[in-house]
Amino acid sequence: MKKLKRVLAVLLTAIMTLAMATTAFAAENQGSLKVTVNQGNTLNGQTIKVYKLFDLTVSGSHYAYTVNEQYKAMIATALGQPGTATNEELYQAISNLKGEAIQKFADDFTTAALNDQVAETQASGKLGDVTEHTFNNLDFGYYLVYQTGTKEIQSSLVSVNKLEGAEVKLKGQAPSIEKTADKETVEIGEVVTYTITGVIPDTTGYEQYAYKIHDTLTDGLDFVKDANGTVVDAPNNYLVSVQIGETPATEQKAQLSGNGNRTMLLDLSQWIRDNQGSKGQTFTVKYYAKVNSAAVVETKNSAKLEYGNDPHNTTMTTPSEAKTPTYPVQIHKFARGEEQGYLAGATFRLYKTEQDAKDNTNAIAVTGSVGSYTVAEDQKNTKTYDMVSVGNAVTEGINLKLNGLKAGDYWLVETEAPDGYNGITAPIKITIAKSADGDVNNWTISKDSENVSDKIIKIENTTGTILPGTGGMGTILFTVVGIALVLIVAASFVISRRKRA
Template identity: 30%
Template sequence: MRLLKRFCAIFLSVMLVMSLGIVTAFAAAKTGSLTLKDSHGNVMSNSTFDAYQIISWNSGNMAVNGTFKGIIKNALGITSSDDADIMRAIGNLRDKGTAAAKFAADVKAGILSMNPKAVTTAQSKDGKFSSLPYGYYLIVQTSVGEADGTALSDPILVFIDKAETEVKVKVSAANIEKKIEVPDPADSKNKIYVDSNTAAVGDKVNYRSLSTIPVYPDDATNITYKITDTLSAGLVFDADTPINVDVVDVAKDGSITVVKNLKEATDYTISYKDNGQTFVISMNGANSDSNLIAWGKEGYRIRVTYSAILGKGAALANVNFGSTGNPNSVKLEYTANLSNIRETDYDTVITYTNKLVIVKTDTLGNRLKGAVFELYRNGVKVDTQTTGDDGIAVFDKIQQGHYVLTEVKAPAGYNKMNDIVFDVEAYNSGSLRIPNTKFEIVKHGNAEVAASYKAIWVVKGECTNAIIVDNCNGTLTTTIKNSSFKLPGSGGMGTTLFTVLGVMLISAAGTMFVVYSRKRKSAAR
């Protein structure tokens, strides 16, 4: 808009000079350079542009390019072919942003309907033009470099009237962000969105992705816009919670306003692959092109929400316990320009879980069967487990929280142990307590993420020496022995002592009975 105002000012000056019959100081046509930069001030060296001079400025005279005069008149909606009338109509657009943008788009469409290469004034393959004759230009971006945005910019109107001119091009970067919805640790009534969390087997994990929409030109067609979401093997889609897709407006403070709830089959389709672990949302409705163009210009985003169950059914065998998490990744595939489809990197979030392995032994290390344990987290019963022939019981529903482990039934002949009270915490690294929003995951794909981004589990409490964190895999183990929890060991004197005492009492009673009987018989005689 600033360049359009400058054109208007110069046009008026030229008209004044010409009306007064003053000879200009221009001895010959002058040229200048044009550099195109992105919003960060970087030269768009990886993009290509075509320049079309629609008005020339030569030796103080301004003239409309006859090749484009009909196109310009149609774009302005005027019938006059007089150059001064045409330039005056262009100048009137200086305070009308929408009208100026429409004018540029209409002129571009008219030129592209011709043989554009035959009428191009200059071409740039590095974001720079040199030696452009002074005048008014339409600049059309023809391809997008990897670092220069993700969609062709709208056509640009620029006036070249000095040695060097710079223009910042509004480029559009598409991206997608994945988050896990969890209760706010500071206030459980509120929700926060994080990159990592902990959950127990059987828990529901709520996911949200937000993807930006490139700013496409009005004439863009056959736009590709696909969201691919992949769960790792330990996660299963929650059939009771549908996949929701909608268009949202995200404010600077992060608050979200729903613009439109999208409908499957009408606005998008969903397909599944990888045995149902991956779904692909494709924006391919009847009006998808016009919708994406409009939403992109408004700065709206596409939001996808759904839930998964950790370790549901057969997936339990694939759950990563301890330090290795259960990732969920998403990527965006989109049209970058008229002939190029591009993909974002994966954005990944991770859910960690753990398990507590109980080993029940006597003082000699022999495994004991039949011990029944109950585990409580934050005052709520988690599960009940019984040691098998191997003396082992496993609680596979461990996440962060305050725990009490109780032995409700001891093996025959043994006393129950004292309760073990402990707290479980998890960290990503150093002081990054899970859940957190600062765990930036830069690896691509679920396998690399699961291997590279691990949780550090910490056990605290009065009996922390009873719960051991495995240094290799991070799982929790406790070995319950007589020496630790005052349980009679197997093979101890508990039952033997009672047996011996019983035999002695019976023997004494029998002896006394015999003696007493003999005395009675002697007295009777």
């Protein structure tokens, strides 16, 4: 029994020693691989896959590569080698690749692997909003790194051959869109042309692929059918223009929904699949919106992209905003000496040119009530041009407001002063300027070329005694009375001298 126990103890010690040696050997032949996203991108919603193309053994400064039998056929095809190529031939073929040729090999292998649905060596799973991911405990080897869901296949090759691991910076870019407008600032009633720009992504190997554009307008904008502002009559069949590069544009059907039909869904999933011959090329989507009376300075809208090869687990991009601000003219009308008060009954008109202001023609048509107005959406058929101040504050410091102007020069004319007050005879030049820094709230306004820091145009009226005019008694009465007084004084002087004589 004692001998048996000794034998078992020796065996157990040997097994433990062997296990420790195996663990140490395994650790010495494994490393890590850190994958870092390229500048300006994230890995949000992406999956990183790695394929071990060659096994690797390291002895000092000596390296021995052995092709991975799982991928041998695809490696040979991507290299233009026969299926009977030996390990040494495949290794030498890769060693001889330079520049674009090595990138082509990586992309061709990836395409083949995706089309044949060959399993990867390891995968990260769908990542969150991160910029890097590390694969740990990778066996030494020559690896291909592929980022799924990119605009085009751009795989990377890297050798994991040391304990401290390796690092690769991804080349691919995740799908994204950019929204722009054809106007920097807008006036109520104008039509804005919006353009969404994207790149047709590579869907190689995907049985399904979702590519949907979601666009949301603010309350100050309405979708319209064309540049003439034609009202949308079929929200479920809203046609937009889609164009690849310089090729002729085609129409795609979008759906409008939500409050005032201001939300658009454009599903281009099938269109993307049908145009894989143009993958990697830029495409544009064009459509129109009209500025309505609810527009404010921060009038803007945004579009975001939903994409992914799993329709039930897609990624949504950060919204791309197109800002088209519209501005107000805010007036404080008051009487001299009453700067804190509000003078009612002053009538104004606004013009786009100084000559129109002098000629009293082509005034800007307005709608609204006394004290608060907006630029009329229909400038041709609206006949109201007068704006009248009120005796109280419409908002703090303002008793007359006109909303809905784009940046530019305007001329304000007081066409009628309140009873008992003298009016302003010369047109007042008002200049509205958009901020150069892109902040829509940093706009400026000036009065006769002087900046108005609080954005409130202050206009003072004066009052005084009635001055004489022509056609009445006027100065004639005063002249007659004056002459009579002179004659009386002269006659009195003569009589007095006679008495003394």
